[in-house]
Amino acid sequence: MKQPIKAIIFLIFMLTFICDMGSVSATETTSHxxxxxxxxIEEEVLSFKKGFSYISNRTTYAPIIEFAKSLGIKVTNITNGDILLLKDEKSLLFSPAKQTVTSEEGDAQLLTFFKKDExxxxPVRFVGEHFGYQVDSVFSNKHHIVxxxxxxxxxxxxxxxxxxxELDQYYQQIAFYFKPxxxxxxxxxxxxxxNSILETLQxxxxxxxxxxIEPQMRRYPELVKEVVEAGHYPALHSVSHDKSKLYGPSPHNFINEMLQxxxxxxxxxxxxxxxxxxxYGSKPYLTEVHMEALVDEGMKLWDWNVDPQDWKYESKKPEQIVENIKLQVEKIEKTDDPIVILLHVRHGTAEVLPKVIEYLxxxxxxxAxxxxxxxxSVNFWEDERL
Structure with a gap:
């Protein structure tokens, strides 16, 4: 029985294809x-607590810190923002400000590495091979792995x-995150x-x-609970919704309302x-003091990049909301920006929501x-901290 098994293994191996996926220099543009x-890694699929491994512009990327630790590499975050990888006699120093990486021999070179979602x-190949690993990009008739x-x-x-x-399960789990x-x-x-909006979403x-808004949450607590139980994300929009109070003389009012x-x-x-x-959006109202307070509290800030002005059309011309969304989505599709649509909890908006969802x-x-x-990060200030 050993000969047929060996023959099958050999046949499968012959059907696999190994290709090279090198790193991209910082001067090249990478596809998004x-x-x-x-x-x-050896015989174990690596799962990341934050982020994913993926291919972009024929290069495989992975979260530096978790990836390095999985290879037994010591990782040190230096105060100037550099990241040092160290194992035995080998080292790599990533310098984001310069977009360079420096080896233990002191040779610095340009390299594409970047911050995405914090x-x-x-590049997997660059790091892996530097620390002595054979790195293969391999295909079977069903899966592709590095x-x-x-x-x-x-x-x-x-x-x-x-x-x-195991590979089936892995790809099923991450498929959702890579859908547009x-x-x-x-x-x-x-x-x-x-109520109508939640029913349509379901x-x-x-x-x-x-x-x-905080007073509205106290008025409709059951709807707040339903938002959470249905898997939607409950976010914060202040207590007063009043420009003069939120952005007045005291910069503390804004963060205090969000905390309440x-x-x-x-x-x-x-x-x-x-x-x-x-x-009313973060720009021009938020100052550096406001944003520092948000960072200190560990908060994130979302604005939007599609505004169909549903507040304007929902009562008299709700169909215009759908048309405005179509026009603006088509423009953003020409960029690499995530699509975040601003709507309001209004009856006219709820009325046309099925058409909006069907279009998308x-x-x-x-x-999602x-x-x-x-x-x-989706804010008008393009502040990556938020």
Whole structure:
């Protein structure tokens, strides 16, 4: 029986294809189309607590810190923002300010590494090979992996045969995060129109983010609970929604209102939210003092990049809301920006919501709620801290 088994293994191995995926220099432009890829260290699929391994512009990237630690590399964050990787006699010093990486021999070179969703990414091949690993990009008839080895005797073909189910599960788990997404956000709730909005979202298997006002939460506590229980994200939108109070002489009013809203949400639904939206948008109202306070409290700030002005059209011309969304989405699709749509908890908005969702789903989008574990920065100030 050994000969047939060996023949099968050999045949599968012959069907695999190994290709080279080098690093990209900092002077090149990288495509933002991201393709998920399983990263295998010896015989184990690597899962990241924050971020993913993926291919962009024919290069495989992974979160630097977790990836390095999985290889037994010591990681040190230096106060000037540099990241030092050290193992035995080998080292790499990543310098974001210069976009260079320096080896233990003192040679500095340009390299594409970048911060995405608060996580630093680097080319897998560059790091792996520097620290003595064989790095192969391998295909079977079903899966594609990047595998790093310096101890395992298991061939790639054997690995695919033994781990087919595990790879299936891995790709199923991360598939959601790589589907194109749109983020529907609803301001100024809870309110009576929210029942209809929640029903429509459930009907279309869609999620959203609700920026809620503190007195309204106390008035409609059951709707707040329903938002959380249905898997939507409950976010913070102040107590007063009043420019003169929020952005007046005292810079502390703004953060204090957000903290009060946060506490009320927790008392009602048992959920601590750290995502806020500044009433009327963050620009020009938020100052550096406001933003420093948000950073100190660990909060994140979302504005928007699609504004159909539903507050203007919802009562007399709700169909215009749909048309405005279509026009603005088509413009943003020409960029690499995430799509965050500003809506309000109004009856006219609720009336046309099915058409909005159908339009977006027909274009292949998943309608997702904000995910604090995979934060994306969307604010008018382009402040990556928020």
């Amino acid at each position: 189309k991201e393709i998920p890829i399983a990263l295998v 996580t630093w990414y680097a 595998r790093l080895m310096n101890e395992s005797k298991m061939t790639h073909a054997e690995y695919f045969m033994r781990n087919d189910v 997404k749109v983020y529907l956000t609803f301001d100024d709730g809870p309110a009576s129109a929210m 009907q279309y298997d869609s999620k959203a983010t609700f920026f809620m 809203t946060q506490e009320t949400l927790y008392k009602i639904a048992g959920h601590y939210s750290f995502l806020i939206r500044a009433p 789903q027909d274009k292949g989008y998943t309608l 709620a904000y995910d604090p574990n995979h934060h994306i």
